[in-house]
Amino acid sequence: MVVGFLFNFVINESPLSTKNKRTRKASNRLLPLIMTLRGGLPLLHQQFTALFKKNLLLSWRNKSATCLQLFSSFFFILVIFCIQEAMKANDLTSTRHKNVTDPKALVSPPIPPCEDKLFVRLPCYDFLWSGNQSRRVTDIVSAIMTNNPGRPIPSNKVQSFKGPEEVDSWLLSHPLQVPGALHFAEMNASVISYGVQTNSSSVKRRGRVEDPTFKFLVPLQIAAEREIARSLIGDPKFSWGFGFKQFASPAISGTVTTSAISIMGPVFFLAFSMLGFVTQLGSLVTEKELKLRQAMTMMGVFDTAYWFSWLTWEGILTFVSSLSLVLFGMMFHFSFFLKNSFFVVFLLFWLFQLNMISLAFVLSAFISKSSSATTIGFLVFLVSFITQIVSDSFPYSSGHSVTSRVVWSFFPPNTFSKGVQILIEANSTPGVSGISWSERSVCRSAACFLTMNKIFIWLSGTFLFWFLLAVYLDNIIPNASGVRKFVFYFLKPSYWTGKEGNKVQEGSICSCIGSVPPVEHVTPEDQDVLEEETLVKQQAINGTDDANIAVQIHGLAKTYPGTTKLGCCKCKKTAPFQAIKGLWMNIAKDQLFCLLGPNGAGKTTTISCLTGINPVTAGDALIYGNSIRSSVGMSNIRKMIGVCPQFDILWDALSSEEHLHLFASIKGLPPSSIKSIAEKLLADVKLTGAAKIRAGSYSGGMKRRLSVAIALIGDPKLVFLDEPTTGMDPITRRHVWDIIQESKRGRAIILTTHSMEEADILGDRIGIMAKGRLRCIGTSIRLKSRFGTGFITTVSFIENKNDDAKTSTEPLKSFFKERLKAEPIEDKKAFMTFVIPHDKEKLLTRFFEELQEREHEFGISDIQIGLATLEEVFLNIARKAELESATAEGTMVTLELESGILVEIPVGARFVGIPGTENAENPRGVMVEVYWQQDGSGSMCISGHSPDMPIPENVAVLHEPSSQVLGLGQRRVRGTVLDYEPNN
Numbered sequence: 001m002v003v004g005f006l007f008n009f010v011i012n013e014s015p016l017s018t019k020n021k022r023t024r025k026a027s028n029r030l031l032p033l034i035m036t037l038r039g040g041l042p043l044l045h046q047q048f049t050a051l052f053k054k055n056l057l058l059s060w061r062n063k064s065a066t067c068l069q070l071f072s073s074f075f076f077i078l079v080i081f082c083i084q085e086a087m088k089a090n091d092l093t094s095t096r097h098k099n100v101t102d103p104k105a106l107v108s109p110p111i112p113p114c115e116d117k118l119f120v121r122l123p124c125y126d127f128l129w130s131g132n133q134s135r136r137v138t139d140i141v142s143a144i145m146t147n148n149p150g151r152p153i154p155s156n157k158v159q160s161f162k163g164p165e166e167v168d169s170w171l172l173s174h175p176l177q178v179p180g181a182l183h184f185a186e187m188n189a190s191v192i193s194y195g196v197q198t199n200s201s202s203v204k205r206r207g208r209v210e211d212p213t214f215k216f217l218v219p220l221q222i223a224a225e226r227e228i229a230r231s232l233i234g235d236p237k238f239s240w241g242f243g244f245k246q247f248a249s250p251a252i253s254g255t256v257t258t259s260a261i262s263i264m265g266p267v268f269f270l271a272f273s274m275l276g277f278v279t280q281l282g283s284l285v286t287e288k289e290l291k292l293r294q295a296m297t298m299m300g301v302f303d304t305a306y307w308f309s310w311l312t313w314e315g316i317l318t319f320v321s322s323l324s325l326v327l328f329g330m331m332f333h334f335s336f337f338l339k340n341s342f343f344v345v346f347l348l349f350w351l352f353q354l355n356m357i358s359l360a361f362v363l364s365a366f367i368s369k370s371s372s373a374t375t376i377g378f379l380v381f382l383v384s385f386i387t388q389i390v391s392d393s394f395p396y397s398s399g400h401s402v403t404s405r406v407v408w409s410f411f412p413p414n415t416f417s418k419g420v421q422i423l424i425e426a427n428s429t430p431g432v433s434g435i436s437w438s439e440r441s442v443c444r445s446a447a448c449f450l451t452m453n454k455i456f457i458w459l460s461g462t463f464l465f466w467f468l469l470a471v472y473l474d475n476i477i478p479n480a481s482g483v484r485k486f487v488f489y490f491l492k493p494s495y496w497t498g499k500e501g502n503k504v505q506e507g508s509i510c511s512c513i514g515s516v517p518p519v520e521h522v523t524p525e526d527q528d529v530l531e532e533e534t535l536v537k538q539q540a541i542n543g544t545d546d547a548n549i550a551v552q553i554h555g556l557a558k559t560y561p562g563t564t565k566l567g568c569c570k571c572k573k574t575a576p577f578q579a580i581k582g583l584w585m586n587i588a589k590d591q592l593f594c595l596l597g598p599n600g601a602g603k604t605t606t607i608s609c610l611t612g613i614n615p616v617t618a619g620d621a622l623i624y625g626n627s628i629r630s631s632v633g634m635s636n637i638r639k640m641i642g643v644c645p646q647f648d649i650l651w652d653a654l655s656s657e658e659h660l661h662l663f664a665s666i667k668g669l670p671p672s673s674i675k676s677i678a679e680k681l682l683a684d685v686k687l688t689g690a691a692k693i694r695a696g697s698y699s700g701g702m703k704r705r706l707s708v709a710i711a712l713i714g715d716p717k718l719v720f721l722d723e724p725t726t727g728m729d730p731i732t733r734r735h736v737w738d739i740i741q742e743s744k745r746g747r748a749i750i751l752t753t754h755s756m757e758e759a760d761i762l763g764d765r766i767g768i769m770a771k772g773r774l775r776c777i778g779t780s781i782r783l784k785s786r787f788g789t790g791f792i793t794t795v796s797f798i799e800n801k802n803d804d805a806k807t808s809t810e811p812l813k814s815f816f817k818e819r820l821k822a823e824p825i826e827d828k829k830a831f832m833t834f835v836i837p838h839d840k841e842k843l844l845t846r847f848f849e850e851l852q853e854r855e856h857e858f859g860i861s862d863i864q865i866g867l868a869t870l871e872e873v874f875l876n877i878a879r880k881a882e883l884e885s886a887t888a889e890g891t892m893v894t895l896e897l898e899s900g901i902l903v904e905i906p907v908g909a910r911f912v913g914i915p916g917t918e919n920a921e922n923p924r925g926v927m928v929e930v931y932w933q934q935d936g937s938g939s940m941c942i943s944g945h946s947p948d949m950p951i952p953e954n955v956a957v958l959h960e961p962s963s964q965v966l967g968l969g970q971r972r973v974r975g976t977v978l979d980y981e982p983n984n
C-alpha cells in the first residue's frame with residue numbers, strides 16, 4: 001500500500017521527486033571548471049588567430065570557389081591571348097599585313113561598278129558628275145561611259161548635276177551610294193578643267209582593305225583626262241599608256257599585342273578583380289544571414305578581431321591572385337606585363353583588390369540576404385564598367401574641377417581603370433618602354449592629372465577610408481548582430497575603458513528611424529506576478545543589490561516596427577507589433593528559470609533582448625549588474641553568458657571539434673586548456689565519435705547537442721537555452737537534461753521549452769508567458785496547485801473483482817461523492833480516476849485514512865494521488881490569454897454541438913452558454929464546457945465539449961454576444977462566455 005507515501009509527495013514535495021532523482025544521478029558529472037578567461041590584447045590575438053583559422057578552413061573546404069578566386073587570372077589571360085591570336089590571324093589575311101615584295105602595276109584601270117565598294121547602299125551609282133550645262137562636257141562624260149575599258153557604263157548608273165554644290169548636297173543626303181564624282185568646267189575652247197572627289201577613308205572588312213585611291217580615284221582621273229584630251233585634240237582614238245604601282249613594303253605588324261590588351265584588358269582586369277569582391281560580400285552576408293556573426297557576437301567576439309581576420313585572409317588571397325595574374329601575363333608574353341615594371345603592375349592589381357574587399361565590408365552592413373549580395377556585386381561591376389568607359393576623359397582631363405576629380409577617385413574602380421590606361425598607353429607605341437618603378441611619378445602626357453604614384457596613394461587612402469567606414473557602420477547600423485552603438489560611440493571614454501556598463505545609453509541610429517507606439521502598462525491579474533513586479537520595482541527604487549540575483553528584468557518591452565512592402569501598384573504597411581509588453585522579474589543565481597508559453601508568446605524575443613540581439617523598446621534588464629541597454633554593459637554581459645539559440649547556428653563546413661575550439665578561443669579560454677575542455681564537452685553531449693565530422697551532415701538532434709555544448713563552453717555565469725532538446729530522441733533528451741541539471745550549479749540558466757515534462761523536471765522556477773505578458777510565476781508545485789483543476793486520484797481494483805464491476809464500484813463512487821463531492825472523470829474496469837478540487841485539501845488526510853481502512857470493502861489494490869499536470873496549467877493559461885485577445889479582437893471559432901447547433905465562440909472560451917435553450921426546467925438555459933488543445937502550429941483549437949448542463953444560478957456572463965441567432969437554415973448562434981469555476 002502506497003497511499004501515505006504518495007500523499008506526502010503531494011503535500012511536501014518529496015525528496016524522491018523525479019527532479020531530485022535526476023539531480024542525484026547527474027551529480028558526479030560536469031562540475032563547473034574554475035578557470036581564468038583571457039582578456040585585453042591576448043584575447044584579441046587569440047580571437048584573431050581562431051577566426052583566421054576558421055576563414056582558412058572554410059576556404060579550404062570550399063576549394064572550387066577559392067581556386068576560382070586565386071587562379072581565375074589564368075582564364076582571363078588565356079582569353080585575352082586567344083583574342084590576340086584571333087586578331088593576328090585576321091590581320092594575316094588582310095592585304096595591309098602582307099609582305100608586298102613585287103607590287104603589280106595598275107595599267108589604265110577601268111571605273112569599277114559601284115557594287116564593288118565594300119560598304120554600299122542600293123541603288124548605287126558608279127560616279128556623279130557636274131557641269132551638265134555644257135554640251136561639250138556632256139559629250140566627254142558620254143565618252144567616259146562608252147569607252148570604260150571592258151565595261152561600258154549604263155546611263156542609269158551615272159547622275160549629272162549643274163555644279164559641285166549640288167553634288168555635295170546629294171552626297172550628304174545619300175551616304176554610301178556612290179564611290180566618286182567628277183566636276184568639269186569648260187573654261188574656253190582650248191581649256192577644260194576638272195576635279196575628282198572620292199571618299200578618302202580606307203575601309204577594312206573581314207581582312208580585306210579597300211583603298212579609295214587605287215580603286216576609285218585613279219580610274220576616274222584617267223578616264224576624265226583621256227576623254228578631255230580626245231575632245232580637245234579632236235581625235236577619238238587618242239590614247240597614252242598609264243601605269244600606277246604601290247611601294248614594295250613589309251607587312252604591318254607590332255601593334256597587335258597592345259591592341260588585344262588595350263581593347264579587352266580594362267574590362268577583363270576589372271572582372272577578374274571583382275571576383276574577390278563578390279566572394280567576400282557573399283561570405284560576409286552569409287555569415288550574417290545564417291546568424292553566425294550573431295553567434296560570435298553573443299560569445300563576445302571583438303569587432304576588431306572579426307574584421308582583421310577577414311582582411312588578413314582576403315589580403316593573402318588577393319596577394320596570390322594578383323601575383324598569379326602578373327605571372328600568367330608575363331608567361332603569355334604580353335608587353336603590358338613585360339614592359340611595365342613588375343612591381344608597378346602587381347601593386348596596382350593588389351591595391352585595387354584590397355579596395356574592393358573594403359568596399360565589400362561596407363556594403364555588407366546594408367545587405368541581409370546572400371542572394372542580394374550577388375545582385376549587388378553584379379551592379380557594382382556594372383557601375384564600375386560604365387565609369388571605366390568615361391574615366392579616360394572625365395574627370396582626369398582639363399576642364400574639370402578638382403572636386404569632381406576627388407569625388408570620382410573615391411570609387412576605386414575609377415582610379416584603377418585610369419591606372420590600367422596609363423600602363424596600356426605606356427607601351428602602346430612600338431619601341432617605347434613601359435613604366436618602371438622609378439618612373440611611376442613621371443608624367444608622360446601634357447595634361448597629366450594622375451601618375452601611377454598618385455594612383456597608388458589614392459588606392460591606399462581609399463582602402464583605409466572604406467575599411468574604417470565599414471567598421472564604423474557595422475557598429476552603428478541596426479542589424480541582426482546586436483545592440484547598436486551610439487553614433488559617436490568612439491568619442492566616449494567608457495568605450496575605451498569598458499566602465500559604466502550599468503548605464504543606459506540612448507541615441508543609437510535605430511532610435512532616430514521610425515517611431516513605435518508606447519507600451520501601455522497593464523497591472524497583472526495574477527497575484528504572484530504582481531508580487532514579483534512589486535518586488536522588482538521596490539528593489540529598483542531602493543537600489544537594492546541582491547547578491548543572489550543574476551538577472552533583474554525591469555519592465556522590458558519590445559515592439560517590432562511595422563514594415564512597408566512595395567507591391568506593383570500599392571505599398572502594403574504592417575502595423576508595429578508588441579511582442580513583449582512589460583516584463584518584471586528576478587532570476588536567481590544557481591537556479592534554472594523555465595520560461596514557457598505558446599508559440600508567439602515572446603520567449604525568444606525576451607532571450608534576444610537579454611542577449612543583446614534585439615534592441616529593447618522600453619525597460620531594461622540588469623545581468624549581474626550590467627545593463628543590456630549599454631554597449632559597454634552588453635560587452636561585459638557577453639563575457640559571462642552562453643547561448644543555445646532556438647535554431648542551430650553552425651557552419652556546415654566545420655566539425656563539432658572545430659566549432660568548440662573556435663568558440664572556446666572567442667570566449668578567451670587559455671589555449672592550453674581548449675583541447676581538453678572541448679573533448680570533455682563533446683563526451684558530455686555524446687559527440688566524441690562525430691567530433692571530426694562536418695556539422696552539415698549532422699542530424700537535427702546532433703546539431704542541438706553541439707549547440708548545448710557551445711552554450712556551456714567557458715563556464716558562463718548565465719546560460720540561455722532556447723528549446724535545447726527540440727528534435728532529440730528520448731534517450732538523448734534525458735541525457736541532455738542531466739547535463740543541464742548538473743550545469744545549474746554556480747550559474748543561472750534561462751530555459752525555454754515546449755516540453756512540460758522538461759520544465760517540470762528541470763525548472764526550479766517557472767514563468768508562463770502568453771501574448772507578450774507574464775501570466776504566472778512560481779515553482780512547478782505552486783503553479784499546479786494554483787492553476788490546475790486539483791488532485792488527480794487514481795484507484796486501481798483487485799483483478800478477480802470483475803464479474804459485476806459496475807455494481808461493485810458504486811459504493812466507492814458514493815464514498816467520493818459523499819465526502820468530497822467528486823465524480824469519476826474516468827471509469828474503467830481496472831481503475832477509476834477522480835479530480836479532487838483544491839478546496840477539499842483539508843479533508844484529504846482523514847479521507848485517505850478512511851479509504852485505506854476500507855480498501856478490502858471497496859476491492860482496492862492501489863491508490864495514487866498527484867497534482868494536475870503542468871500541461872494542464874499551461875493549457876489553462878494559454879487558453880485564458882487566447883480568450884483575452886480573442887475577446888478584444890473579436891476572433892471567433894465555430895463549435896458544433898451534437899444537436900447540430902453551430903455555436904460561435906471566442907478562442908479560448910471554456911464554459912459557454914447556448915442561447916435559446918432556456919425553458920421552465922432550466923430557466924438560464926444550458927451550457928457546455930469546451931475542451932481546448934494546441935494544434936501543430938501552436939494555435940488553440942477545439943478538441944471536444946462536455947454534455948449539456950444547466951447554467952447554475954449565480955454564474956455571471958463574461959462576454960455577451962451582440963446578436964444571438966445568426967443562421968436561418970442550420971441553427972447558428974453566438975455563445976455566451978460564462979464566468980464559471982466548477983470547483984467553487
Ligand SMILES: Nc1ncnc2c1ncn2[C@@H]1O[C@H](COP(=O)(O)OP(=O)(O)OP(=O)(O)O)[C@@H](O)[C@H]1O
Pocket residue numbers: 560577579597598599600601602603604605606646938
Ligand atoms: N523580427 C520580427 N518582426 C516582427 N515580428 C516578430 C519578429 N520576431 C518575432 N516576431 C513576432 O513576435 C512574437 C513573439 O515571437 P517569439 O519568437 O518571441 O515567440 P516565442 O514565444 O519564442 O515563440 P516560439 O515558441 O514559436 O518560439 C510573434 O508573434 C512573432 O511573430
